[in-house]
Amino acid sequence: MQAVGQLASGCAHHFNNLLTVINGYAQFLIGALGPDSPLVRDAEAIWKAGERAASLTSQLLAFGCPAEVQTRALDLNDVLRDVGEMLHSLLGEDVVLKIKLAEDLGMVKVNPGQMEVVVLNLATNAREAMPSGGVLSLETANVELDRAYAARHPGVEPGHYVMMTVSDSGCGMTPEVRERIFEPFFTTKDPVTRAGMGLATVYGIIEQSGGHI
Ligand SMILES: Nc1ncnc2c1ncn2[C@@H]1O[C@H](COP(=O)(O)OP(=O)(O)OP(=O)(O)O)[C@@H](O)[C@H]1O
Ligand SMILES: [Mg+2]
Known part of the structure:
Protein backbone atom coordinates (compact mmCIF):
# COMPACT_ATOMS: atom_id res chain seq x y z
CA MET A 1 0.00 0.00 0.00
CA GLN A 2 2.87 2.34 0.76
CA ALA A 3 4.30 1.80 -2.72
CA VAL A 4 0.92 2.64 -4.25
CA GLY A 5 0.78 5.80 -2.14
CA GLN A 6 4.26 6.84 -3.24
CA LEU A 7 3.42 6.19 -6.86
CA ALA A 8 0.20 8.19 -6.54
CA SER A 9 1.84 11.19 -4.93
CA GLY A 10 4.88 11.07 -7.25
CA CYS A 11 2.56 11.17 -10.25
CA ALA A 12 0.49 13.85 -8.55
CA HIS A 13 3.51 16.16 -8.37
CA HIS A 14 4.16 15.84 -12.10
CA PHE A 15 0.48 16.28 -12.87
CA ASN A 16 0.30 19.36 -10.70
CA ASN A 17 3.17 21.01 -12.54
CA LEU A 18 1.56 20.28 -15.90
CA LEU A 19 -1.86 21.44 -14.74
CA THR A 20 -0.41 24.73 -13.54
CA VAL A 21 0.83 25.32 -17.10
CA ILE A 22 -2.47 24.22 -18.70
CA ASN A 23 -4.58 26.35 -16.37
CA GLY A 24 -2.26 29.34 -16.72
CA TYR A 25 -2.48 29.30 -20.52
CA ALA A 26 -6.25 28.71 -20.41
CA GLN A 27 -6.55 31.86 -18.33
CA PHE A 28 -4.36 33.85 -20.70
CA LEU A 29 -6.62 32.68 -23.53
CA ILE A 30 -9.79 33.71 -21.69
CA GLY A 31 -8.33 37.14 -21.07
CA ALA A 32 -7.03 37.54 -24.64
CA LEU A 33 -10.27 36.40 -26.28
CA GLY A 34 -12.46 38.75 -24.24
CA PRO A 35 -16.06 38.18 -23.14
CA ASP A 36 -17.59 38.64 -26.61
CA SER A 37 -15.54 36.03 -28.42
CA PRO A 38 -17.46 32.89 -29.53
CA LEU A 39 -14.46 30.83 -28.38
CA VAL A 40 -14.30 32.11 -24.82
CA ARG A 41 -16.72 29.46 -23.52
CA ASP A 42 -14.49 26.72 -24.92
CA ALA A 43 -11.47 28.24 -23.22
CA GLU A 44 -13.45 28.52 -19.99
CA ALA A 45 -14.42 24.84 -20.24
CA ILE A 46 -10.72 23.93 -20.52
CA TRP A 47 -9.91 26.08 -17.50
CA LYS A 48 -12.76 24.66 -15.41
CA ALA A 49 -11.79 21.08 -16.20
CA GLY A 50 -8.17 21.93 -15.43
CA GLU A 51 -9.18 23.41 -12.09
CA ARG A 52 -11.10 20.28 -11.18
CA ALA A 53 -8.17 18.12 -12.18
CA ALA A 54 -5.89 20.25 -10.01
CA SER A 55 -8.28 19.86 -7.09
CA LEU A 56 -8.33 16.08 -7.52
CA THR A 57 -4.55 16.02 -7.74
CA SER A 58 -4.24 17.97 -4.53
CA GLN A 59 -6.38 15.32 -2.86
CA LEU A 60 -3.91 12.69 -3.98
CA LEU A 61 -1.14 14.84 -2.54
CA ALA A 62 -3.02 15.45 0.69
CA PHE A 63 -4.22 11.93 1.38
CA GLY A 64 -2.11 9.66 -0.83
CA CYS A 65 1.20 9.84 0.91
CA PRO A 66 1.77 12.87 3.16
CA ALA A 67 5.44 11.98 3.73
CA GLU A 68 6.08 12.55 0.03
CA VAL A 69 4.81 16.12 0.04
N1 LIG B 1 -17.86 30.71 1.95
C1 LIG B 1 -18.93 29.93 2.16
N2 LIG B 1 -20.16 30.50 2.42
C2 LIG B 1 -21.24 29.73 2.64
N3 LIG B 1 -21.22 28.38 2.66
C3 LIG B 1 -20.04 27.76 2.40
C4 LIG B 1 -18.85 28.49 2.16
N4 LIG B 1 -17.84 27.61 1.97
C5 LIG B 1 -18.39 26.39 2.08
N5 LIG B 1 -19.71 26.46 2.34
C6 LIG B 1 -20.62 25.31 2.53
O1 LIG B 1 -19.85 24.14 2.77
C7 LIG B 1 -20.16 23.13 1.81
C8 LIG B 1 -18.93 22.30 1.54
O2 LIG B 1 -17.96 23.09 0.84
P1 LIG B 1 -16.89 22.36 -0.08
O3 LIG B 1 -16.01 23.38 -0.67
O4 LIG B 1 -16.24 21.25 0.70
O5 LIG B 1 -17.79 21.63 -1.19
P2 LIG B 1 -18.56 22.31 -2.43
O6 LIG B 1 -18.11 23.72 -2.63
O7 LIG B 1 -20.02 22.09 -2.17
O8 LIG B 1 -18.09 21.38 -3.64
P3 LIG B 1 -16.64 21.39 -4.32
O9 LIG B 1 -15.75 22.32 -3.53
O10 LIG B 1 -16.14 19.98 -4.24
O11 LIG B 1 -16.87 21.86 -5.71
C9 LIG B 1 -20.72 23.86 0.62
O12 LIG B 1 -21.58 23.06 -0.17
C10 LIG B 1 -21.47 25.03 1.30
O13 LIG B 1 -22.74 24.61 1.76
MG1 LIG C 1 -16.02 24.19 -2.72
Whole structure:
Protein backbone atom coordinates (compact mmCIF):
# COMPACT_ATOMS: atom_id res chain seq x y z
CA MET A 1 0.00 0.00 0.00
CA GLN A 2 2.87 2.34 0.76
CA ALA A 3 4.30 1.80 -2.72
CA VAL A 4 0.92 2.64 -4.25
CA GLY A 5 0.78 5.80 -2.14
CA GLN A 6 4.26 6.84 -3.24
CA LEU A 7 3.42 6.19 -6.86
CA ALA A 8 0.20 8.19 -6.54
CA SER A 9 1.84 11.19 -4.93
CA GLY A 10 4.88 11.07 -7.25
CA CYS A 11 2.56 11.17 -10.25
CA ALA A 12 0.49 13.85 -8.55
CA HIS A 13 3.51 16.16 -8.37
CA HIS A 14 4.16 15.84 -12.10
CA PHE A 15 0.48 16.28 -12.87
CA ASN A 16 0.30 19.36 -10.70
CA ASN A 17 3.17 21.01 -12.54
CA LEU A 18 1.56 20.28 -15.90
CA LEU A 19 -1.86 21.44 -14.74
CA THR A 20 -0.41 24.73 -13.54
CA VAL A 21 0.83 25.32 -17.10
CA ILE A 22 -2.47 24.22 -18.70
CA ASN A 23 -4.58 26.35 -16.37
CA GLY A 24 -2.26 29.34 -16.72
CA TYR A 25 -2.48 29.30 -20.52
CA ALA A 26 -6.25 28.71 -20.41
CA GLN A 27 -6.55 31.86 -18.33
CA PHE A 28 -4.36 33.85 -20.70
CA LEU A 29 -6.62 32.68 -23.53
CA ILE A 30 -9.79 33.71 -21.69
CA GLY A 31 -8.33 37.14 -21.07
CA ALA A 32 -7.03 37.54 -24.64
CA LEU A 33 -10.27 36.40 -26.28
CA GLY A 34 -12.46 38.75 -24.24
CA PRO A 35 -16.06 38.18 -23.14
CA ASP A 36 -17.59 38.64 -26.61
CA SER A 37 -15.54 36.03 -28.42
CA PRO A 38 -17.46 32.89 -29.53
CA LEU A 39 -14.46 30.83 -28.38
CA VAL A 40 -14.30 32.11 -24.82
CA ARG A 41 -16.72 29.46 -23.52
CA ASP A 42 -14.49 26.72 -24.92
CA ALA A 43 -11.47 28.24 -23.22
CA GLU A 44 -13.45 28.52 -19.99
CA ALA A 45 -14.42 24.84 -20.24
CA ILE A 46 -10.72 23.93 -20.52
CA TRP A 47 -9.91 26.08 -17.50
CA LYS A 48 -12.76 24.66 -15.41
CA ALA A 49 -11.79 21.08 -16.20
CA GLY A 50 -8.17 21.93 -15.43
CA GLU A 51 -9.18 23.41 -12.09
CA ARG A 52 -11.10 20.28 -11.18
CA ALA A 53 -8.17 18.12 -12.18
CA ALA A 54 -5.89 20.25 -10.01
CA SER A 55 -8.28 19.86 -7.09
CA LEU A 56 -8.33 16.08 -7.52
CA THR A 57 -4.55 16.02 -7.74
CA SER A 58 -4.24 17.97 -4.53
CA GLN A 59 -6.38 15.32 -2.86
CA LEU A 60 -3.91 12.69 -3.98
CA LEU A 61 -1.14 14.84 -2.54
CA ALA A 62 -3.02 15.45 0.69
CA PHE A 63 -4.22 11.93 1.38
CA GLY A 64 -2.11 9.66 -0.83
CA CYS A 65 1.20 9.84 0.91
CA PRO A 66 1.77 12.87 3.16
CA ALA A 67 5.44 11.98 3.73
CA GLU A 68 6.08 12.55 0.03
CA VAL A 69 4.81 16.12 0.04
CA GLN A 70 7.78 18.46 -0.11
CA THR A 71 7.63 21.46 2.21
CA ARG A 72 9.79 24.56 2.52
CA ALA A 73 9.87 27.73 4.58
CA LEU A 74 7.43 30.11 2.94
CA ASP A 75 6.03 33.60 3.40
CA LEU A 76 2.23 33.30 3.12
CA ASN A 77 2.16 36.91 1.90
CA ASP A 78 4.06 35.74 -1.19
CA VAL A 79 1.46 33.02 -1.79
CA LEU A 80 -1.34 35.60 -1.67
CA ARG A 81 0.55 37.99 -3.95
CA ASP A 82 1.17 35.14 -6.41
CA VAL A 83 -2.46 34.00 -6.57
CA GLY A 84 -3.82 37.58 -6.49
CA GLU A 85 -3.98 37.86 -10.29
CA MET A 86 -5.70 34.49 -10.62
CA LEU A 87 -8.15 35.43 -7.87
CA HIS A 88 -9.25 38.56 -9.68
CA SER A 89 -10.33 36.58 -12.74
CA LEU A 90 -11.82 33.81 -10.61
CA LEU A 91 -13.93 36.26 -8.63
CA GLY A 92 -15.19 38.30 -11.55
CA GLU A 93 -16.15 41.96 -11.56
CA ASP A 94 -18.91 41.85 -8.94
CA VAL A 95 -16.67 40.71 -6.11
CA VAL A 96 -14.27 43.18 -4.51
CA LEU A 97 -11.03 41.59 -3.32
CA LYS A 98 -9.47 43.13 -0.23
CA ILE A 99 -6.01 41.93 0.78
CA LYS A 100 -4.33 43.07 4.00
CA LEU A 101 -0.85 41.63 4.48
CA ALA A 102 0.97 41.85 7.82
CA GLU A 103 4.49 43.26 7.86
CA ASP A 104 7.24 40.99 9.23
CA LEU A 105 5.03 37.95 8.84
CA GLY A 106 6.59 34.77 10.25
CA MET A 107 7.53 31.93 7.92
CA VAL A 108 5.60 28.68 7.71
CA LYS A 109 6.83 25.28 6.55
CA VAL A 110 4.37 24.14 3.90
CA ASN A 111 4.11 22.97 0.34
CA PRO A 112 3.59 26.09 -1.83
CA GLY A 113 1.28 24.35 -4.34
CA GLN A 114 -0.88 23.03 -1.54
CA MET A 115 -1.22 26.50 -0.01
CA GLU A 116 -2.41 27.82 -3.36
CA VAL A 117 -4.98 25.03 -3.47
CA VAL A 118 -6.17 26.12 -0.01
CA VAL A 119 -6.60 29.75 -1.05
CA LEU A 120 -8.27 28.88 -4.36
CA ASN A 121 -10.73 26.47 -2.75
CA LEU A 122 -11.71 29.03 -0.12
CA ALA A 123 -12.01 31.80 -2.73
CA THR A 124 -14.12 29.58 -4.99
CA ASN A 125 -16.51 28.84 -2.14
CA ALA A 126 -16.66 32.55 -1.34
CA ARG A 127 -17.51 33.46 -4.92
CA GLU A 128 -20.21 30.81 -5.00
CA ALA A 129 -21.67 32.21 -1.77
CA MET A 130 -21.91 35.69 -3.38
CA PRO A 131 -23.80 35.15 -6.66
CA SER A 132 -24.70 38.83 -6.93
CA GLY A 133 -21.37 40.18 -5.74
CA GLY A 134 -19.81 41.19 -2.45
CA VAL A 135 -16.45 41.41 -0.71
CA LEU A 136 -13.79 38.76 -0.22
CA SER A 137 -11.18 39.68 2.40
CA LEU A 138 -7.84 37.96 2.82
CA GLU A 139 -5.68 38.88 5.76
CA THR A 140 -2.43 37.64 7.30
CA ALA A 141 -1.19 38.22 10.86
CA ASN A 142 1.26 36.93 13.45
CA VAL A 143 -0.74 35.65 16.41
CA GLU A 144 -0.05 34.03 19.72
CA LEU A 145 -2.46 31.28 20.72
CA ASP A 146 -2.59 31.01 24.49
CA ARG A 147 -3.57 28.16 26.77
CA ALA A 148 -7.16 29.38 26.97
CA TYR A 149 -7.45 29.26 23.16
CA ALA A 150 -5.79 25.82 23.04
CA ALA A 151 -8.20 24.53 25.68
CA ARG A 152 -11.14 25.61 23.53
CA HIS A 153 -9.67 24.11 20.33
CA PRO A 154 -8.68 20.44 20.67
CA GLY A 155 -5.45 19.57 18.88
CA VAL A 156 -3.98 23.10 19.11
CA GLU A 157 -0.71 23.61 20.99
CA PRO A 158 -0.22 27.06 22.54
CA GLY A 159 2.45 29.12 20.77
CA HIS A 160 3.27 31.56 17.97
CA TYR A 161 1.40 31.05 14.72
CA VAL A 162 0.85 32.67 11.37
CA MET A 163 -2.84 33.26 10.75
CA MET A 164 -4.56 33.64 7.43
CA THR A 165 -8.15 34.90 7.60
CA VAL A 166 -10.51 34.43 4.67
CA SER A 167 -13.93 36.03 4.96
CA ASP A 168 -16.74 36.83 2.57
CA SER A 169 -19.94 38.88 2.69
CA GLY A 170 -21.95 36.03 1.19
CA CYS A 171 -24.92 33.97 2.31
CA GLY A 172 -23.16 32.40 5.29
CA MET A 173 -24.20 29.01 6.61
CA THR A 174 -26.50 27.48 9.17
CA PRO A 175 -25.01 25.82 12.29
CA GLU A 176 -26.05 22.42 10.82
CA VAL A 177 -24.09 23.02 7.61
CA ARG A 178 -21.16 24.47 9.51
CA GLU A 179 -20.84 21.30 11.55
CA ARG A 180 -20.35 19.21 8.41
CA ILE A 181 -18.29 21.41 6.06
CA PHE A 182 -15.06 19.41 6.44
CA GLU A 183 -16.75 16.06 5.76
CA PRO A 184 -15.56 14.55 2.47
CA PHE A 185 -18.38 14.56 -0.14
CA PHE A 186 -20.56 16.94 1.89
CA THR A 187 -22.14 19.55 -0.36
CA THR A 188 -25.26 21.71 -0.34
CA LYS A 189 -24.74 22.42 -4.07
CA ASP A 190 -25.70 20.24 -7.02
CA PRO A 191 -24.55 16.75 -5.92
CA VAL A 192 -24.37 15.58 -9.54
CA THR A 193 -21.69 18.05 -10.57
CA ARG A 194 -20.09 18.84 -7.21
CA ALA A 195 -17.71 16.60 -5.31
CA GLY A 196 -18.10 18.30 -1.93
CA MET A 197 -14.35 17.86 -1.53
CA GLY A 198 -13.13 21.48 -1.41
CA LEU A 199 -13.06 21.99 2.33
CA ALA A 200 -12.15 18.37 3.08
CA THR A 201 -9.07 18.95 0.93
CA VAL A 202 -8.30 22.23 2.67
CA TYR A 203 -8.67 20.53 6.05
CA GLY A 204 -6.36 17.67 5.03
CA ILE A 205 -3.66 20.05 3.80
CA ILE A 206 -3.76 22.33 6.84
CA GLU A 207 -3.77 19.51 9.40
CA GLN A 208 -1.00 17.71 7.56
CA SER A 209 1.05 20.93 7.58
CA GLY A 210 0.77 21.16 11.37
CA GLY A 211 -1.77 23.97 11.21
CA HIS A 212 -5.33 24.42 12.37
CA ILE A 213 -8.51 25.55 10.65
N1 LIG B 1 -17.86 30.71 1.95
C1 LIG B 1 -18.93 29.93 2.16
N2 LIG B 1 -20.16 30.50 2.42
C2 LIG B 1 -21.24 29.73 2.64
N3 LIG B 1 -21.22 28.38 2.66
C3 LIG B 1 -20.04 27.76 2.40
C4 LIG B 1 -18.85 28.49 2.16
N4 LIG B 1 -17.84 27.61 1.97
C5 LIG B 1 -18.39 26.39 2.08
N5 LIG B 1 -19.71 26.46 2.34
C6 LIG B 1 -20.62 25.31 2.53
O1 LIG B 1 -19.85 24.14 2.77
C7 LIG B 1 -20.16 23.13 1.81
C8 LIG B 1 -18.93 22.30 1.54
O2 LIG B 1 -17.96 23.09 0.84
P1 LIG B 1 -16.89 22.36 -0.08
O3 LIG B 1 -16.01 23.38 -0.67
O4 LIG B 1 -16.24 21.25 0.70
O5 LIG B 1 -17.79 21.63 -1.19
P2 LIG B 1 -18.56 22.31 -2.43
O6 LIG B 1 -18.11 23.72 -2.63
O7 LIG B 1 -20.02 22.09 -2.17
O8 LIG B 1 -18.09 21.38 -3.64
P3 LIG B 1 -16.64 21.39 -4.32
O9 LIG B 1 -15.75 22.32 -3.53
O10 LIG B 1 -16.14 19.98 -4.24
O11 LIG B 1 -16.87 21.86 -5.71
C9 LIG B 1 -20.72 23.86 0.62
O12 LIG B 1 -21.58 23.06 -0.17
C10 LIG B 1 -21.47 25.03 1.30
O13 LIG B 1 -22.74 24.61 1.76
MG1 LIG C 1 -16.02 24.19 -2.72
